[in-house]
Amino acid sequence: MEVIKKVLVIGGGVAGIQAALDIADGGYQVILVEKTPSVGGHMAQYAEVFPTLDCPQCILTPKMVDVGQHSNITLLTYAELQKVSGEVGNFTVEILQKARKVNHKKCTGCGTCWQKCPEKVPSEYDAGIADRAAIYIPFAQAVPAKPVIDTEHCRYIKHLEFVEGETEGKRPPQCRICERLCPAEAIDWEQEAQTITEQVGAIVVATGFDLMPIKRLPEYAEDPDVIDGIQFERMLSPGGPNAGVVRRPSDGKIPGEVVFVSCAGSRDPEHGVPHCSRVCCMYLAKQAMLYKHAVHDSQAHIFYIDTRTTGKGYEEFLQRTMTEGTVYLRGKVSRIYRDGDKLKVMGVDTLSGKQVEVSADLVVLGMAMLPSVGAKDMAARLGIATDEQGFFTESHIKIDPLESTRPGIYLAGTAQGPKDIPDSVAQGSGAASKVLGLFARSEMTPEGLTVG
Amino acid sequence: MRLEISLGRLRNEFVAKITELSGQDINLCYQCGKCSAGCPMSFIMDLLPNQVIRSVQLGLAEDITSSRTPWLCASCLVCTVRCPKGIDIASVMEAVRQIALRRSEDFIDPAGLERDTVAELPPIALVCGFRKLTG
Amino acid sequence: MDLSYYPGCTLKTRALNFEDSAIAAMAVLGVNLIELPRWNCCGTVYSMTDDDLAHHIAPVRNLVRIAEQGSDRVVTLCSFCYNTLKRADLLMRNSPEKRNTINTFMDDEIDYDGQVEVVHLLEVLRDDVGWEAVARKVKTSLEGLKVAPYYGCTLTRPQEIAIDSVESPTVLQGLMQAVGTTVLDFPLATECCGSFEIVSDPDAVIERAYTILGMAQRKGADAIVVSCPLCAHNLGHKQAEIAGKYSDFTGMPIVYFTQLLALAVGVNPEVCRFDLNFGGVEALLRDRGLIPQRV
The missing domain is CATH 3.40.50.11810 (Rossmann fold)
Structure with a gap:
C-alpha cells in the first residue's frame, strides 16, 4: 500500500506550528487545522517568557507568519477534525470548516468591521479580562489577520434566528454595521460550514492545554481579584488590554501587594489532579519578577510547596526572583476571602512553623494544566488512548514518547502532558521527524512494516 | 541535640498505634501545610497540625505526647476536607488524644471546673468537652 | 406532613428558643415535628478512632428506637445531633464488620443497617417544603x-x-x-x-x-x-x-x-x-x- 505523503497537524499552538514547519520544510504537504480563528495558541498570550524574558510576539510571530505563507502548508483556522478512518499511510480525514461569514478571498483585513461592531464579548485571547467585538480577529498579530463573525453573539444573526424562530420578546436589532462599512463587500451571511475531506499518511496531534477553572477550588473565593496565571499574563503584556499596566479587575487600582499561589489544583488528587503541572513554579516566579518591575515599591509573595526548576537556566532565574525581593512562603493556602478592600490569604510558612495571613490586592492562582477542553472527544475520534486526566497516552512513556497508541498518529506539546515551551517545540520537531521518517518510505505492508 | 533517625524510631509502637487508631496512612502526607494554613485553633498550638503529622512520620512519640496541639484541636474538620491527599488529620488528632485518655491522662478535670462555669455552659458544650478531653 | 423529630439535650434546656420556634414555624408550613417518645443522648460527637465502637452505641441506639417506632426518617435541629446521628448511620450502612459487632452487642434490640434517613431541618425546608x-x-x-x-x-x-x-x-x-x-x-x-x-x-x-x-x-x-x-x-x-x-x-x-x-x-x-x-x-x-x- 502506498504511503500518502501528506500530513494533518491538529492544533496551531507552538508545538503544532513547529511540527508543521519542519514537515513542510522537509518538502511534504501539511494541512494545519486550528479550532480558533488564529494560530499562536497559549504562547501568543504570554507577556514575556522565562528564563530569557523574550517577548513571545518577537519569537513566535515569525513562525506564525511562516505557517500562513508556506507553500507546503494549507492553513485551516476556525476548523475542527470531525472524523478519521483508514490507517497509517492512508487516513481519510473529515474536517469541519466552521462558517466565518466573511469571505477571506475578498477581505483585506482592514479592521473597519471589528472596530465598528457594537457587540462586546469577553475576549478569549485576553482570558476574559477585556472584550472583543462579535466580528473579530483574536489579537493584532493573528494569522490569518482576517476576521470571523462569532455567530453566537452577532446581533444580526440573533435577529435572523429570532425572526425564524417566531419567538416572543424583544427582537434583536438588524445591525449589519460590518456589512455596511466593509469596503471589500466581504461579509457573507450565506456562508455555511463546510466539510473538507482529505487523504493523509500521518497525523500529528498538538491540541495543547487549558487551565483548570478557578471554580473548582471554591475555598479560593469567587472574586474578581482572584485570577489565573493566563489572565495575569494578559495584564502584564505590553500588548495587553492595559498596555502592561497592572490593574486589578474589581476597581482598576494598581495592586501594591500580589500573592501568587502555586499548586492550585495540581498535586491535589482529592480536589484537583495528581500531577505536577511543571510550568507554574517558573511562570509564577517570572510574573512576580515582572510585576515588581512594573509596579514601583510593590511586594510579591509566592506560596509554594516545592520549587521545580528543571529547565536550562531555570534555577538561576528563580534565584534572581528571590534576590530581587519576592518572598517565598513554604506552604499551601487554605482559604482566600474578601475583607473590605483586601483579599485575606490564609496560609502557612512551614519553614518558620507559623500560620500566616497576607492582605493582598490581587491573587494569582497557578491553576493546574489540564488537556484542552474536548481532548477526550478528540481522542475518541482519533482512536487513541488518554490517561485519566485526558492527556494523550504515548506508545511508551520512556522510549516512544512521540507515538500515540495508534500507528501513524504522533503527539506533540502539552496534549501529551504538561510541559514548557522549549519541550513543546522540541516535541513538535520530534513528531515532525517521525513523520518525515515515515514519508521516506514509499509503501507499507499489511503488517505495517515499511519497505524501502 | 541532633535527632537520630533510625528504623527503630520510624517504626515504633506509638506510630503503629496512631496509624491503627486513626486508620490513616501518614506516609501520604507531603507536608504542604494546608491543614495548618486553615486551622482555626493554630494560633494557640505549640505544634502546627502539619508538624504533628511530621512528628508521626519521624516517630517522635515524645514530641507528640508532650504537645498541647491535639487537645486544642476542635475537630472542626477543615484540615480533613481540604487535605490534598485525603488524610483525615482530625482523626489523627483524635488518635493521639485517645492514646493518652486510655492511660487515664485526662486533659481537664471536670471536678475542677468552676460551679458558675458549669452552670452557664450549655449541656452540648459540657458533654462534648468531656467526651473529647477526658477518658 | 408528619416528621419524627429528635431534639437532643440542649434543645430541651438552653435552646428552647430554637425548639419552640422550629415546631411552631414548621406547623405553619404544614410540617408536624413529632418528638420521638423515647430518645437518649446522641453522644454529641462522633468517635473518630477506628476501634472505638462503644461510643457509637448511643447514636445507633437512637436510630434503632426510631426504626422501632416505624419511622424511616428523622429530623434534627441541633447541628451536632445531625452530625453524630448521620455519621453513625453511615458507619452502620458502610462497615459490615462494625455493624455486626454493634448489632451483636445490642442483642436485645433490633438490628440496624440503615433503615432510617437522618436529615437536618434545613434540608426539609429546602427539599420538602421549598x-x-x-x-x-x-x-x-x-x-x-x-x-x-x-x-x-x-x-x-x-x-x-x-x-x-x-x-x-x-x-x-x-x-x-x-x-x-x-x-x-x-x-x-x-x-x-x-x-x-x-x-x-x-x-x-x-x-x-x-x-x-x-x-x-x-x-x-x-x-x-x-x-x-x-x-x-x-x-x-x-x-x-x-x-x-x-x-x-x-x-x-x-x-x-x-x-x-x-x-x-x-x-x-x-x-x-x-x-x-x-x-x-x-x-x-x-x-x-x-x-x-x-x-
Missing part, C-alpha cells in the same frame, strides 16, 4: 434585615454528611431570602467557633468569636443566623467580654434560623423566646418594628 412555599407563607417580611449566615462545622463537614456544598453552602441563604432578609456574603460562614474548647480554653474561644463577629460587623450585618446551639453560645455568651477587650466590637445579635422563619410566617413572637438570645436580638427586632415594643 423556598417558594416558604415565601408564600410569609406574613411579615423581614425586609431590611441584613443577616450573615453561619453554618459552623458540623452541617457541612465531613464531605460525606454535608447537607450542602462543603465550601460554599447556600441553604441558609435560600431560606433567609425566602423570608425577606438581605443575606450578606459571609466568608467565615463555615469557620469553627471554637466548639467544645469553651470548656477547657474559653479565652481561645473568645478570640475565635471575635474573628467571626468582627467580620459580620464589618460586613454590616444586623445579626448572625445560626443552626447550632454551641455556636450560638460561643458567639453570643461572651460578647460583653469581647467588647471590653476589643473596642471596635460593639455587639452582634445571634439568632436561630427557625426564630426568623417563625417570626416571618406569623408565629407569636413570645413563642420564639427572643429573651433567651444573646447579642441584643430583642432590641434589634423591636427597633425594626418586627416585635412589639415592651409595655
Whole structure:
C-alpha cells in the first residue's frame, strides 16, 4: 500500500506550528487545522517568557507568519477534525470548516468591521479580562489577520434566528454595521460550514492545554481579584488590554501587594489532579519578577510547596526572583476571602512553623494544566488512548514518547502532558521527524512494516 | 541535640498505634501545610497540625505526647476536607488524644471546673468537652 | 406532613428558643415535628478512632428506637445531633464488620443497617417544603434585615454528611431570602467557633468569636443566623467580654434560623423566646418594628 505523503497537524499552538514547519520544510504537504480563528495558541498570550524574558510576539510571530505563507502548508483556522478512518499511510480525514461569514478571498483585513461592531464579548485571547467585538480577529498579530463573525453573539444573526424562530420578546436589532462599512463587500451571511475531506499518511496531534477553572477550588473565593496565571499574563503584556499596566479587575487600582499561589489544583488528587503541572513554579516566579518591575515599591509573595526548576537556566532565574525581593512562603493556602478592600490569604510558612495571613490586592492562582477542553472527544475520534486526566497516552512513556497508541498518529506539546515551551517545540520537531521518517518510505505492508 | 533517625524510631509502637487508631496512612502526607494554613485553633498550638503529622512520620512519640496541639484541636474538620491527599488529620488528632485518655491522662478535670462555669455552659458544650478531653 | 423529630439535650434546656420556634414555624408550613417518645443522648460527637465502637452505641441506639417506632426518617435541629446521628448511620450502612459487632452487642434490640434517613431541618425546608412555599407563607417580611449566615462545622463537614456544598453552602441563604432578609456574603460562614474548647480554653474561644463577629460587623450585618446551639453560645455568651477587650466590637445579635422563619410566617413572637438570645436580638427586632415594643 502506498504511503500518502501528506500530513494533518491538529492544533496551531507552538508545538503544532513547529511540527508543521519542519514537515513542510522537509518538502511534504501539511494541512494545519486550528479550532480558533488564529494560530499562536497559549504562547501568543504570554507577556514575556522565562528564563530569557523574550517577548513571545518577537519569537513566535515569525513562525506564525511562516505557517500562513508556506507553500507546503494549507492553513485551516476556525476548523475542527470531525472524523478519521483508514490507517497509517492512508487516513481519510473529515474536517469541519466552521462558517466565518466573511469571505477571506475578498477581505483585506482592514479592521473597519471589528472596530465598528457594537457587540462586546469577553475576549478569549485576553482570558476574559477585556472584550472583543462579535466580528473579530483574536489579537493584532493573528494569522490569518482576517476576521470571523462569532455567530453566537452577532446581533444580526440573533435577529435572523429570532425572526425564524417566531419567538416572543424583544427582537434583536438588524445591525449589519460590518456589512455596511466593509469596503471589500466581504461579509457573507450565506456562508455555511463546510466539510473538507482529505487523504493523509500521518497525523500529528498538538491540541495543547487549558487551565483548570478557578471554580473548582471554591475555598479560593469567587472574586474578581482572584485570577489565573493566563489572565495575569494578559495584564502584564505590553500588548495587553492595559498596555502592561497592572490593574486589578474589581476597581482598576494598581495592586501594591500580589500573592501568587502555586499548586492550585495540581498535586491535589482529592480536589484537583495528581500531577505536577511543571510550568507554574517558573511562570509564577517570572510574573512576580515582572510585576515588581512594573509596579514601583510593590511586594510579591509566592506560596509554594516545592520549587521545580528543571529547565536550562531555570534555577538561576528563580534565584534572581528571590534576590530581587519576592518572598517565598513554604506552604499551601487554605482559604482566600474578601475583607473590605483586601483579599485575606490564609496560609502557612512551614519553614518558620507559623500560620500566616497576607492582605493582598490581587491573587494569582497557578491553576493546574489540564488537556484542552474536548481532548477526550478528540481522542475518541482519533482512536487513541488518554490517561485519566485526558492527556494523550504515548506508545511508551520512556522510549516512544512521540507515538500515540495508534500507528501513524504522533503527539506533540502539552496534549501529551504538561510541559514548557522549549519541550513543546522540541516535541513538535520530534513528531515532525517521525513523520518525515515515515514519508521516506514509499509503501507499507499489511503488517505495517515499511519497505524501502 | 541532633535527632537520630533510625528504623527503630520510624517504626515504633506509638506510630503503629496512631496509624491503627486513626486508620490513616501518614506516609501520604507531603507536608504542604494546608491543614495548618486553615486551622482555626493554630494560633494557640505549640505544634502546627502539619508538624504533628511530621512528628508521626519521624516517630517522635515524645514530641507528640508532650504537645498541647491535639487537645486544642476542635475537630472542626477543615484540615480533613481540604487535605490534598485525603488524610483525615482530625482523626489523627483524635488518635493521639485517645492514646493518652486510655492511660487515664485526662486533659481537664471536670471536678475542677468552676460551679458558675458549669452552670452557664450549655449541656452540648459540657458533654462534648468531656467526651473529647477526658477518658 | 408528619416528621419524627429528635431534639437532643440542649434543645430541651438552653435552646428552647430554637425548639419552640422550629415546631411552631414548621406547623405553619404544614410540617408536624413529632418528638420521638423515647430518645437518649446522641453522644454529641462522633468517635473518630477506628476501634472505638462503644461510643457509637448511643447514636445507633437512637436510630434503632426510631426504626422501632416505624419511622424511616428523622429530623434534627441541633447541628451536632445531625452530625453524630448521620455519621453513625453511615458507619452502620458502610462497615459490615462494625455493624455486626454493634448489632451483636445490642442483642436485645433490633438490628440496624440503615433503615432510617437522618436529615437536618434545613434540608426539609429546602427539599420538602421549598423556598417558594416558604415565601408564600410569609406574613411579615423581614425586609431590611441584613443577616450573615453561619453554618459552623458540623452541617457541612465531613464531605460525606454535608447537607450542602462543603465550601460554599447556600441553604441558609435560600431560606433567609425566602423570608425577606438581605443575606450578606459571609466568608467565615463555615469557620469553627471554637466548639467544645469553651470548656477547657474559653479565652481561645473568645478570640475565635471575635474573628467571626468582627467580620459580620464589618460586613454590616444586623445579626448572625445560626443552626447550632454551641455556636450560638460561643458567639453570643461572651460578647460583653469581647467588647471590653476589643473596642471596635460593639455587639452582634445571634439568632436561630427557625426564630426568623417563625417570626416571618406569623408565629407569636413570645413563642420564639427572643429573651433567651444573646447579642441584643430583642432590641434589634423591636427597633425594626418586627416585635412589639415592651409595655
